[in-house]
Structures are given as structure tokens and as C-alpha cells.
Amino acid sequence: MFKKIAFLIGLSIFGLWLILANSPLQTYQAGAAVDFTPTPSLLSDPVMGNLDLEAASAIDLSTYPLIPSISDTARQIYEDGLTKGNNPRAFVKIGDCMTDNPFFLIPIGEDDYDLGEYSSLAPVISYFVDDDLDSFARKSQAAAGGFNAASILDSLWANPEFCEAGETPLECEFRAVQPSIALIMFGTNDVFYLNEAQFDFFLRSIVVQTIRNGTLPIMSTFPHRPEFPEKSVLYNQLVALIATEYDVPLINLWQALSTLPNQGIDPEDTTHLSTPESGAVCYFIDENMQAGFTVRNLLTLQTLDVVLQAVQEP
Amino acid sequence: MRRHLSILLTLLLISLTLSACADKSSAPESIENYLKTKVKGDADKLASLSCKEYEAQALLDAASFESVNARIDKLTCKETGKQDKFTLISCEGTLVIQYRGEDPREQNLSGTTYLAIKEDDEWKMCGQQ
Numbered sequence: 001m002f003k004k005i006a007f008l009i010g011l012s013i014f015g016l017w018l019i020l021a022n023s024p025l026q027t028y029q030a031g032a033a034v035d036f037t038p039t040p041s042l043l044s045d046p047v048m049g050n051l052d053l054e055a056a057s058a059i060d061l062s063t064y065p066l067i068p069s070i071s072d073t074a075r076q077i078y079e080d081g082l083t084k085g086n087n088p089r090a091f092v093k094i095g096d097c098m099t100d101n102p103f104f105l106i107p108i109g110e111d112d113y114d115l116g117e118y119s120s121l122a123p124v125i126s127y128f129v130d131d132d133l134d135s136f137a138r139k140s141q142a143a144a145g146g147f148n149a150a151s152i153l154d155s156l157w158a159n160p161e162f163c164e165a166g167e168t169p170l171e172c173e174f175r176a177v178q179p180s181i182a183l184i185m186f187g188t189n190d191v192f193y194l195n196e197a198q199f200d201f202f203l204r205s206i207v208v209q210t211i212r213n214g215t216l217p218i219m220s221t222f223p224h225r226p227e228f229p230e231k232s233v234l235y236n237q238l239v240a241l242i243a244t245e246y247d248v249p250l251i252n253l254w255q256a257l258s259t260l261p262n263q264g265i266d267p268e269d270t271t272h273l274s275t276p277e278s279g280a281v282c283y284f285i286d287e288n289m290q291a292g293f294t295v296r297n298l299l300t301l302q303t304l305d306v307v308l309q310a311v312q313e314p
Numbered sequence: 315m316r317r318h319l320s321i322l323l324t325l326l327l328i329s330l331t332l333s334a335c336a337d338k339s340s341a342p343e344s345i346e347n348y349l350k351t352k353v354k355g356d357a358d359k360l361a362s363l364s365c366k367e368y369e370a371q372a373l374l375d376a377a378s379f380e381s382v383n384a385r386i387d388k389l390t391c392k393e394t395g396k397q398d399k400f401t402l403i404s405c406e407g408t409l410v411i412q413y414r415g416e417d418p419r420e421q422n423l424s425g426t427t428y429l430a431i432k433e434d435d436e437w438k439m440c441g442q443q
Binding site for chain 1: 349352353370374375377378379380381382409411413414416421422423424425426427442443
């Protein structure tokens with residue numbers, strides 16, 4: 001009897017090893033900087049100063065699609081999260097004032113939207129809004145005006161009204177929501193306050209912690225900062241490099257905004273996206289599609305749709 | 315004359331000893347200094363207030379409040395216990411954050427426990443939990 005049990009345990013371990021040894025996380029190829037290990041929970045910690053500026057500078061942002069396709073790695077991260085108990089019908093927002101903003105997704109949660117020709121996105125909205133949780137409108141502990149990529153990793157920023165002792169804002173949000181998806185965008189403040197190595201390190205740290213949580217990071221390039229044109233490009237290249245290296249989805253907002261008036265930025269406040277005159281940032285009709293927030297909201301919905309389709313495929 | 319000189323020297327020695335003591339922060343004060351410096355984003359000073367093990371983390375800590383003007387009002391820290399070689403410190407206060415001309419927002423400090431350690435005869439910040 002004991003021998004039988006030992007044999008079965010041994011067989012299970014061997015089977016598990018076979019699965020992990022052939023996992024997409026291990027066979028990932030783009031970029032050599034990340035030392036992937038077979039399970040997301042064992043991803044190595046980023047190291048400050050390991051920045052590969054040459055690789056980042058070589059990235060051509062215009063070659064990245066506006067809406068990402070979903071890789072096997074991404075699907076595996078998502079599925080890993082479900083086994084950990086993450087909520088498939090919950091996403092969280094992570095970022096600065098571009099993200100913690102009444103114009104970003106909140107109107108969708110408040111039923112103040114018109115999908116126009118994008119009516120096929122309706123199931124995405126109903127999927128992420130239910131009686132218990134409205135992911136679109138929920139106030140995130142991991143997004144706030146004044147955040148840079150370092151802030152959400154610092155427990156001093158955590159609000160004790162919502163967060164437990166010692167938690168960082170990111171850990172707090174993950175515990176509170178157990179999301180299957182995290183929308184991540186930083187860069188707007190970072191180009192001014194963090195150097196390249198810091199930005200690379202903190203953004204990687206966020207991505208690693210997100211993957212370890214079993215939450216699929218959906219990264220985004222950030223809008224142009226006209227005061228820092230060269231750094232805007234370089235930091236966006238870093239965002240794209242990190243998304244590529246970890247093989248996670250990237251919304252190419254920077255590219256999508258490039259053809260809009262004023263590159264989709266509020267000319268009076270370059271740390272915010274522009275809005276239509278009517279303020280109807282979730283009415284996806286022609287006259288509104290020249291505003292930055294409208295475009296970001298639509299791209300985000302479309303990306304959530306792509307993710308749902310990918311993870312629900314048999 | 316010799317007696318006066320020895321009294322003078324003794325007094326000088328005592329005052330030097332007292333002033334040296336006065337410059338040394340207690341464990342809770344060292345954490346208060348650390349937190350106040352951190353929200354100002356002064357990386358070099360933050361490293362000097364940290365134990366050797368924590369210096370690298372201190373440099374990272376300095377980045378987190380770079381994008382805002384912040385201060386901590388009514389900051390008081392107190393010793394709450396010991397853990398191995400560390401003295402445990404908890405703090406209360408109100409974090410006041412101002413970002414780009416917006417109205418300041420306030421929140422209480424979270425219940426983080428800080429680890430202080432005496433290094434080179436001075437109390438230093440050495441971690442948190």
C-alpha cells in the first residue's frame with residue numbers, strides 16, 4: 001500500500017515537472033535579461049541597474065499594435081491566478097493621475113456610455129460589472145495622483161482605512177480585489193522624477209509582483225510629455241521592452257494618440273489626456289474620437305475583450 | 315590655580331559628554347527622522363539614517379515621494395517591543411500630500427512596524443514589516 005502511494009506521488013511530481021519544463025514561461029525568447037523560472041511565483045527579483053538601454057533604444061514603438069494579442073504566457077499567468085482563487089470577473093487599475101481619473105473607465109461603470117459601432121463590446125462591460133464589484137468605477141488603492149512607479153511599492157503610501165499594516169498599495173489592492181487582470185500605466189510623472197534605471201527597476205518590480213499574484217498585467221505605453229520629448233520616447237521604449245521580455249500584453253496608447261490633435265494631451269495640463277468638449281469620454285462616436293481619454297477607454301475595452309476571448313477559448 | 319583648572323576641565327568634560335548624548339537620537343526618534351526625510355525625498359540623508367543592510371533600500375525609498383510635496387504632521391513614534399537584534403517601533407501621524415496644486419489630501423499613517431538597530435552607537439532605520 002505504502003509503495004503504491006509513494007509511486008503515485010512520484011508519478012505526479014514527474015508529471016508536474018514535465019508540464020512546467022515545457023511551459024511557455026520557460027521557452028520565452030524575446031530579450032535575454034529576464035531569467036524565467038518555470039513557475040510565475042519563482043520569477044527572479046529585478047535588480048536596480050540591470051537596465052539595457054541599448055535594447056530599449058532599439059525598440060521601434062510604431063511596430064507594436066495598438067491592441068495586443070494574447071500570448072500563451074499571458075494565458076498561463078491568468079490561469080495560474082484562477083487556481084490561486086483570483087476573481088475572473090475583476091480587474092484593477094494601477095497608475096498615476098492618468099488612471100485615477102474620473103474620465104478613465106468610471107463612466108462605463110456608471111452606465112454613462114454609448115458603444116456606437118463597437119456594440120460587440122457590450123458583453124465585456126457586463127462581465128466586469130456585477131452587484132458585488134464594478135471594476136470600471138471602483139476606486140483603486142494602487143492608483144493616485146502623484147504616484148510614480150515607486151510609490152505603489154511603498155507601504156507609507158498605503159491608506160490604513162483600506163489597507164492592512166505593512167501592506168504596500170499594490171499588495172493592498174491585490175488582497176482586496178483578487179483581480180485576474182491589472183491595467184498598468186506609469187511614465188507621466190516618472191519622466192520628470194525618476195531616472196531611467198529607477199523607472200525600469202520599479203516598473204519591472206510591479207510586473208513581477210503582479211505575475212506572482214497570478215494577475216495578468218496589461219501594460220500600456222503612456223502619452224507624450226511635450227516638456228520631455230526624448231525621455232517620453234525612451235521611457236515608452238522601456239515600457240515596451242518590459243512587456244516584451246515578460247511576454248505580457250501591451251496597449252500601445254502612445255502610438256494611438258500620435259495622430260490626435262495635440263497628441264491626445266490636454267494642452268493646458270500635459271499630465272492629463274484631452275477630453276471631448278461634451279466630456280462624454282465613453283461615447284465612442286466620431287466627434288469624440290479625437291480626444292485622448294476616449295481613445296484610451298476604447299482601447300482598454302477592446303483589450304479586455306481580446307483577453308476574455310483568449311482565456312475563454314477551449 | 316591648579317584646583318580651578320581641574321574644576322574647569324571637569325566641567326568641560328561633563329558638558330561635552332552631555333552634548334554628545336543630546337545629539338544621539340533614541341530609537342523612536344531615529345525612525346521619526348527617517349520618515350520625515352523620506353517624504354522630502356532626500357536620498358543621501360536617508361541612507362545616512364539607515365543601517366548598512368538597509369542603505370540600498372533607503373535609496374529606493376527616497377524615490378516614492380519624489381512626485382509630490384508631502385509632510386507628516388503630529389508624527390510620534392514609540393517602542394513596541396524587541397525582535398532578535400531589532401527594536402520594534404510603531405508610529406502615528408497624518409501624511410499630508412499635495413500634488414500639482416490640487417487640494418492637499420490627508421491620510422493616517424499605516425500600521426507599519428519599523429525595525430531600529432543600534433549601529434556605530436547610533437540608532438538607525440533597518441527595515442519594516
